[in-house]
Amino acid sequence: MAQTIINVVPEGTPPVGHIFESQQMLSTFLSYIFNALPMVSYIIMLSFSLNFILYISGRVSLTFAGIYLVGAYVTVSVGTYFLGQNFSLLSFIAILLAVGLLGAAISIVVYATFERFLKTDVHRMIATSSLLMVFSGIIKIQWGTTPVTYSAPFLKMGISEVLGNIVPNYYFFMFGFSLILMLALAYFLFRTAWGLRFRATSLDGDRTMAQVCGVNQNIVTAITFAISGMLAAIAGGLYAPIAGASYGIEGNALLLAALTIIVGGVGSIGGAVLTAFIIGIARVITAVEMPLFELAIPFIIASAVLVVRPYGIWGKEFKH
Amino acid sequence: MNTALSMTVPSVGRRTWITTLIFTAIVVVLPFFISGYQRTLLQKGLLWIPSVFGVYILYSLLRQVHFGQSIFIGLGSYITAFMAGKYSVTNELMILLPLALVVSIVVAYVLGIFIMKRTGFYFAVMGIAVTMVFWSLVYKARTITGGSDGISHIKNPSLFTVPLSDMGLYYFCLIVSVGIIVLMLRVLNSSFSLQLRAIAGDLEKAESIGIPVKRMQRLAFTIAGANAGITGVLLAFSYNYVSPSVFEWGYGANFVQSAIIGGVTSFAGPVVGAFGFINLEFFISTWFANLWEIIIGLTIAIIVVTVGEKGVTGIVQTLFSKIRCK
Numbered sequence: 066m067a068q069t070i071i072n073v074v075p076e077g078t079p080p081v082g083h084i085f086e087s088q089q090m091l092s093t094f095l096s097y098i099f100n101a102l103p104m105v106s107y108i109i110m111l112s113f114s115l116n117f118i119l120y121i122s123g124r125v126s127l128t129f130a131g132i133y134l135v136g137a138y139v140t141v142s143v144g145t146y147f148l149g150q151n152f153s154l155l156s157f158i159a160i161l162l163a164v165g166l167l168g169a170a171i172s173i174v175v176y177a178t179f180e181r182f183l184k185t186d187v188h189r190m191i192a193t194s195s196l197l198m199v200f201s202g203i204i205k206i207q208w209g210t211t212p213v214t215y216s217a218p219f220l221k222m223g224i225s226e227v228l229g230n231i232v233p234n235y236y237f238f239m240f241g242f243s244l245i246l247m248l249a250l251a252y253f254l255f256r257t258a259w260g261l262r263f264r265a266t267s268l269d270g271d272r273t274m275a276q277v278c279g280v281n282q283n284i285v286t287a288i289t290f291a292i293s294g295m296l297a298a299i300a301g302g303l304y305a306p307i308a309g310a311s312y313g314i315e316g317n318a319l320l321l322a323a324l325t326i327i328v329g330g331v332g333s334i335g336g337a338v339l340t341a342f343i344i345g346i347a348r349v350i351t352a353v354e355m356p357l358f359e360l361a362i363p364f365i366i367a368s369a370v371l372v373v374r375p376y377g378i379w380g381k382e383f384k385h
Numbered sequence: 386m387n388t389a390l391s392m393t394v395p396s397v398g399r400r401t402w403i404t405t406l407i408f409t410a411i412v413v414v415l416p417f418f419i420s421g422y423q424r425t426l427l428q429k430g431l432l433w434i435p436s437v438f439g440v441y442i443l444y445s446l447l448r449q450v451h452f453g454q455s456i457f458i459g460l461g462s463y464i465t466a467f468m469a470g471k472y473s474v475t476n477e478l479m480i481l482l483p484l485a486l487v488v489s490i491v492v493a494y495v496l497g498i499f500i501m502k503r504t505g506f507y508f509a510v511m512g513i514a515v516t517m518v519f520w521s522l523v524y525k526a527r528t529i530t531g532g533s534d535g536i537s538h539i540k541n542p543s544l545f546t547v548p549l550s551d552m553g554l555y556y557f558c559l560i561v562s563v564g565i566i567v568l569m570l571r572v573l574n575s576s577f578s579l580q581l582r583a584i585a586g587d588l589e590k591a592e593s594i595g596i597p598v599k600r601m602q603r604l605a606f607t608i609a610g611a612n613a614g615i616t617g618v619l620l621a622f623s624y625n626y627v628s629p630s631v632f633e634w635g636y637g638a639n640f641v642q643s644a645i646i647g648g649v650t651s652f653a654g655p656v657v658g659a660f661g662f663i664n665l666e667f668f669i670s671t672w673f674a675n676l677w678e679i680i681i682g683l684t685i686a687i688i689v690v691t692v693g694e695k696g697v698t699g700i701v702q703t704l705f706s707k708i709r710c711k
Contacts, residue, residue: 191645198678198681206676327507360518372502
């Protein structure tokens, strides 16, 4: 019996040594990173959707989670209706941009008709969390409570092998798309004249002074809400081909976005991206190693950061 | 800032005690005139009162939104489900209630260390996060908690080894919730509540005059949690069924919404809010089953936009004062 087992190993196999093991570990680690890419881009976009409003206008708004929900469902429906099983990258990007515009429109409308009149942060939190109920109620009437899926982009994009790991191309597309959006946003904020106006009214700037200098507060806040809604809707659209859209996913989005702000700090794009990597990779590793604690790990990271640095790793103390 | 706060925080007078007595008399007599189903609704309303009072204390005294009441309700419910349902250890209320109380106090104290590090938006979000974490743990640990199926067949409770009938459970719930109302009135009328108001007014000033800010905040959070833990045990017994949905953040948000419906400028707020929310939920889900989330959400949103945190009791108060002036 023992003889046969030894014979299974073919002759000429190199001895399992230190180098081989470390290569394997590297490969496993890389596979974690690749598998975390969708989660990372999801977290980057959602957290910045919340972060942007918080930083620029000093308001708390949880509506982005509802818009994320709408974005996911609309992408699934529109994608299935117009594209079906056929798939072309350009038309999918067009759908995503259209969904982004829809999200921006919803966000502006909700802001202009409703959120504008809320006076304190406490009121904003309660009212917008009630609006989340309204969003999920509308979703329930239109699409029901059974999950809907649209996985054509994910399947049709194929796979590629990177350093011994098989990774779906969609992961790279999703990450690249969100990274391009974040870079565009950073360019807008730090290199354009309008971006200067945004930064002048932000928590880092001085709102009264900006107003005196002729920055129209209302327009800046409205555009802030539009950008936030766009990011949230596109996040929903991008993640839908992987996870589908199901009733009640907005809670998860809200949780991850908010915990990312706690870890990364308010108003830092770099902090949001790095935190998204930390939380995303930690989540993937726990999902593989101990699935029970998959949702608990972002919370544990956030609690640890709260104890060590209450204003986030890259954050500053703001009073708003 | 301080004057605005002192105007919104009510004071306990003789009238409050009389109102409490009248309320108690009504809920004692009412079960004899209504059907069994209406009694269960009434019982649910009574059981919501302690949890809503927890939200109320944090809101009216500390200006914090506490979305995490569902954590402690869930803990209490699952303790009951394990002890009286799955493992059939005991169904004695006099053991289960103190047990749930101790567990929720310990959990609330430990969580308070992390959650109360920051206030405002961060506190609210951490509450949501914790309850989602509990939800995912309970949902995924299928072998222990039954996963999404939950735990059913919880035995009927017994009090001092005497098994309680449905009516008996109703009166026990009544005693507990009226007891907690009286206790909360005492708490709100104490120096503790004054200290919390000082913290809400200006944290640095409060710290400089020697109020242990962190400890007081944690204590308030613990009181809220203890209330919800007791609610959880009795809710599990009234439904005979526990599912992970008790840990959903939307369920915790319902208590904030009840507090807002009732209003936080009056002691009657939580009572009115709890019954108001339960009735609203009941009527909307019977008449327009699909629309209930939309209607409740819009109602709360409109209340917040128009009257802020005053709620129904605030509107009634302003109406009365207008009538008296004329």
